[in-house]
Amino acid sequence: MVGFQPGEVPPTAAVKFVGAGAAACVADLVTFPLDTAKVRLQIQGEAKAAGGAPGARYKGVFGTMATMVRTEGPGSLYSGLAAGLQRQLSFASVRIGLYDSVKQVYTKGSEHAGLGSRLLAGCTTGALAVALAQPTDVVKVRFQAQARTEGSRRYQGTVDAYRTIAKEEGVRGLWKGTAPNIARNAIVNCAELVTYDLVKEALLESRLMTDNLPCHFAAAFGAGFCATLVASPVDVVKTRYMNAAPGRYGGAARCALATLRREGPAAFYKGFTPAFLRLGSWNVVMFVTYEQLKRALMAARASREAPF
Template structure:
């Protein structure tokens, strides 16, 4: 969770009129461990777990839909056939992922806003998980709780497709070139490399998703407007802010998923 929080802080850094820094001077973050150490020094160790309750709520609701419905949706795409190709797996993963995102979006929005919120001082945007749900619904309407659903679903689809395809491609290339045998080091290398490729492709959408979900009402008219504002004001490099913690999270997750 601290890596995810560091990723969010790096992704919103440099954003003009960011609601996360209301009432505070600008805090500069440098790298993964620099961000974590700065947060601990300025806000205390608990700041690394800001939004944990909403994060757990998200994980429970997201995983229950994505994993619980995966086999049923896969059978729908294969029409009951015993042969399950990679296309059917990707379609089932993207479909259940989109359904899970749509259900869990309010918890994700609250999690991101807590992670972005600087804990030091009295000027806090939200004072508790339930207070965040109530405040967002009151100030932005129930649509505010589902802000960023589009880019979130897009990111989920990109991650699902890219990590599976790149893992297979990298593993096949390593085996065909006789660089490695079909054993644990090969699977570990393929999984970690797939995490890197996936982060490269998904990072721009992930940064836009984070900024749009965290934005104050009226700050951006749409996710596309957020992306254009980033490009014009901060340049293309802004789309890769928070790359390293994102890669470390995704790479380690891929190793767990493909190796175990």
């Protein structure tokens, strides 16, 4: 990331890797209810199409959260949290923590990275992270989509979910929706990291802000909005496809076509408000925490290496 002065020692790749995973977990803890509400809104309308009971009717972000608390209890807002934290530890560490290192590869060590190099780095780390962490994302979405008031819950715990999916759907079931998830996260990663990089760089070069918390907040907010805007359609398809029963859709493309025919183009922006509230706030918490963790970790390392 940009922002270090000539006299400062930039964080190492290991510091970025660890810091990104830890910061993402903090952000997930703060924003997870919004993510759960987003998933419920995105899959709304599928039960009727599948011939099942319509279930609870959700209206808006906070209306969805209120309905879930009333009908399923407060704990439902954090259903799938364990898988979500597992996902961030493996996922964010790669896509965010390795972004600068991969960007350096594409620029061949140059300090001045162009837009193309940044986009390539975002796509690369986003796709690599999905390939590694997809099973955790599948389990997280399944838990968030399952209502606690259902007569028979699909899974009784995180470990049971991994085991059941592998047994009933094969190991490939744990990587269900990998293609749309790679597409989504390549887009999200580029939108988040590249936007954050560019906005922060512009604020610093124009001297509107210094490299501190307000600057990080502004850059992160812009990154969250851009990411939500471009990724929402793919995110809806990813959520529906990963949550669907085996054989319901022949692939992610068919899932997208079925959604378009049944509910129209607006369906691809279902849950946009909670998606933005979640992704925007997630970016703010994550990037602010990440910047502070990098500085704290480097300070701790410097104090250990400093002579007495």
